[in-house]
Amino acid sequence: MTRLDDATYLEHIRRESARFAQVLAACPPDARVPSCPEWDATDLWWHLAGVQDFWHHVVSTRPTVPEDYEDPQRPEERDAVRAFFDDAHRRFVTALAAADPADHAWSWSSRDADQCVGFTFRRQAHEALIHRLDAELAAGTPTPLPTELAADGVHEALDTMYGELPDWGRFDPEPLFVEYRITDVDRSVWGQLGTFTGTEPDGTEHVAIPDQHVVDDPGRPADLVVSGTADRLDGWLWHRYDDTGITVEGDPHARERAFAVLEQPID
Template sequence: MNSRRFLACLADDYARLRAVAETDLDAAVPSCPGWSVADLTRHVAEVYLHKSAIMRDGAEPEPWPPADCATAAPIPLLDRAYAQLVDEFAGRSPQDSALTWYAPDQSVGFWIRRMAQETVIHRIDAELGAGAPFAPVPDDLAIDGIDELLRIFVAYAVAEYADYFTEILAESPGRTYRLRADGAAWLVRTGPKLFTVDDAADEPVDGAPAAVDVTVSGPPAALLRWLWGRERDGDPSEVTVEGPPEAVVELRRCIVTATQ
């Protein structure tokens, strides 16, 4: 996906989040314990304002968040924050330098991608809270979101902050996971201080598929929601999971720790 496509997806999901939030700001968000839809909306607004400040000032804003965010009405705050964010993006090239938490990519393009993915997940949160149907997630955005989660969040976090994963991975026997969405597949390997991600061809190599402990497969949007823990209770899952439960727990614990 290119930055123009990410910005288009960002616009769509901001609009969907805003529309859903307006229907029930007081609803509890099950995927974000302790938050209402209003809290969720305010959080997204603060994220937008934070990234705008980083790009504008070239440094982490302090103190944070601004005092007025706590008392501002959520929807107007979201609108103001989104306007600032897209204005900052419009004034820069994706290749321009920008401070990020991901050392290999210190660019505006990183934030364009991250804000698109941040927004699609949080509009799903809003839908869960308000009891609204899930709006479609385009396949390309969902596949990119899966890739970002596995590589940029989890694999990077395990490599850079291994101590946070010691309890999860120290006793791991070494496991292999194949994740499949329509048109894309990933091979994840875990072990003590290890979480690696490689592209996995859907077709067997040399006539024999790689041995795996767990296979997780489903449509791109459904797999994205499953990995982020955003499935709706009571709905039948579109994701098929094959493998021992303890191995699935190991994968999920790595994801949760990396995304907290």
């Protein structure tokens, strides 16, 4: 799939962050966040504030690895949390607007192509989008995800969040293919099922863990087809929506293997 342009990602960061703050400002501070049950509304506000503060640091100090970043001290008062978010967001979007997306910059991705500011444009557009939905779920006022960003989000969730392959592990593919069919934009994202094996730097071992990676259309029928609108698929992949509007058809074994991957937490 063709990604959106960076100016569009930046506009989505602005728009979704503004909606996020608007919803939380009207939400009781102790309202629980159903999609993140360990958080209340103020915790959610502080989380995105910290995320945008961190990525402001990454962009502003590029290409330095952010080893000297210090987590901000959370204020006790909710109004101060909101003020910190407003300031972090302003600094973040100002830094992005002044940056060349092609500039070398650190990212947590293991892919060389992601070591640039463009990674932050895309990843943080989806971060703001999903947390906007979290805020609306806490307030009981969910609204649909914008179609083009959500369609891009289906690919980003599958490729970046589920499909990240650290350099200390390997993916062993199997001849099982899943087509994620985005019905309202007539596009598909293909995944190949397999297993992940590797040993983390701290010695933790992972052996034959169910895994999936985005691949080009293999030119053969899918073993499993998962269909839905961009809004429903993106929210479902992020475990924000139930399976209402999601259709799953195909081989039961492929379904079991795919769901073993999709049921894993992503954050």
